Amino acid sequence: MTNQSSSPSLLCASFNQDHSYFAVGTRDGVRIFDANTGRLCYERAVGAFVIAEMLFSSNLLAIVGAGHQPSLSPRRLCLFNTTTGAALRELNFLTSILAVRMNRQRLIVILQDKAYIYEINSLTILDTIDTVPNIKGLCAFSPSLDACYLALPASTTKGSALLYNVMECHLHCEIEAHRSPLAAMVLSSNGMYIATASEQGTIIRVHLVSDATKSYSFRRGTYPSTIFSVSFGPSKRLPDILAASSSSGSIHLFTLGFASRPSSKRSSGFLGSIIPDAVHDVLDPAHHHVLHNAVPAGVKSYAVIRKVENVTNSSSSELLACRAIMSVITYNGYFQEYNLSIDAHNELSWSLGRQFNLLTVTMDKAS
Secondary structure, X not given: OOOOOOOOOOOEEEEOOOOOEEEEEOOOOEEEEEOOOOOEEEEEOOOOEEEEEEOOOOOEEEEEEOOOOOOOOOOEEEEEEOXXXXXXXXXXXOOOOOXXXXXXOEEEEEOOOEEEEEEOOOOEEEEEEEOOOOOOOOOEXXXXXXXXXXXXXXXXXXXXXXXXXXXXXXXXXXXXXXXXXXXXXEEOOOOOEEEEEEOOOOEEEEEEOOOOEEEEEEEOOOOOOOEEEEEEOOOOOOOOEEEXXXXXXXXXXXXXXXXXXXXXXXXXXXOOOOOOOOOOOOOOHHHEEEEOOOOOOOOOEEEEEEEEEEEEOOOOOOEEEEEEEEEEEEOOOEEEEEEEXXXXXXXXXXXXXXXXXXXXXXXOOOO
16 A cells, blocks of 8 residues: 555544545544545535534534634534535533534534433433543444434443433443453444444454343454454444454454355344354454555554445355445545455455545545
């Protein structure tokens, strides 16, 4: 890959709920890109932003300033219309906003020791959750309205998570996932699964949210490293692939359901063919793939599986391969897109499809 400077250029990066667009915050402003074409769709150059969150493909953008100037306070959330250029509403807090999440009915605001749940249209506050000290603003949120959960750290000394049903405003369960504190977590888009990684960074665990049971456990490596992001594939029913980026510069892929097990007759689905009778703490290494040196070591990165396509035999409906597109944003200002293919023997092939600098693309230039 192209040699990249390791100096951080981005203050924040986030994909929208269906991974079709992404927003980045820089020292100069906010930029929104079409993830499919690489086209710069929107730019607001008024100062530094540390949070920029989109609501699907709508014109609603939630932004929080970095505090480098009085008008962009880190304690003020602005809901902004990217079409009209107007600020729709503002919410002010006593301490800095560390994270913001949205779906079509809820707005979540995370502070260091509180989480606020709002009805997004009226901005009526529905609930306030007191949390353990959460200086990184760690949280996970599912955009599904049928299984709309918010996950927050439950402890500062161990890797447990509290899951709240934010549509009904009640605590759903607590999941004890790791012995050391949480470093990253994500909910699948349908709200069925939660994946977590601890500060130790060697094991990633996946739990079924409905009954808090452990479904999968993957060993990322034997040496600790910082997990920057964990992301599920975009399946509407059950997750297919899990991607994790880390400080080592490698991106790890875990196939939650693609393996060759002729003896299993549980179901014909992508996951059904390999779900074991008893889940072991660490699954077969065949379920783990590594893209070595995919990003510069030590540079924060954010990886998502944007598209997954199953290739089947037209006559027998046998699953032959899984093809996927993975997008990666590195905080030194680059976008990368990888083409992935996993065959019936669970062997991975991958290639870098495209790469461009997020800071040099102009409004009239597609990448």
